[in-house]
Amino acid sequence: MAEDIEEIRKKKLMELQKRYLEQQKAQEEAMRQEMELEAQLDAIMRRILTPEARERLGRVKLVKPELARQVQLVLVQLYQAGQIREPIDDAKLKRILAQIDERTRRDFNIKW
Numbered sequence: 001m002a003e004d005i006e007e008i009r010k011k012k013l014m015e016l017q018k019r020y021l022e023q024q025k026a027q028e029e030a031m032r033q034e035m036e037l038e039a040q041l042d043a044i045m046r047r048i049l050t051p052e053a054r055e056r057l058g059r060v061k062l063v064k065p066e067l068a069r070q071v072q073l074v075l076v077q078l079y080q081a082g083q084i085r086e087p088i089d090d091a092k093l094k095r096i097l098a099q100i101d102e103r104t105r106r107d108f109n110i111k112w
Contacts, residue, residue: 044076048079048087050088053088057071066104067100067101071100075096
């Protein structure tokens with residue numbers, strides 16, 4: 001009887017270890033894919049943005065990461081559609097940032 005309980009414990013422990021390893025592998029794969037995506041976005045940004053615009057986007061990413069990600073995705077879509085023919089300078093990026101921020105900004109009204 002005690003041997004059966006010990007055997008069940010060993011099986012449960014092995015099962016938990018197996019599940020943990022699978023979860024760890026899945027997390028590593030997700031991180032690897034995220035890093036690949038980030039590298040691809042960075043490569044495209046290097047092609048379509050001037051150094052000053054990339055620097056600005058980097059600063060925006062520190063303060064508002066969601067806005068920076070949306071801008072990156074919009075720029076990638078435009079680039080893939082062939083609508084970006086020349087590098088985007090800092091002034092153009094400012095306008096794009098303002099437009100996207102305006103569309104996504106949420107206004108909070110506090111009523112007393």
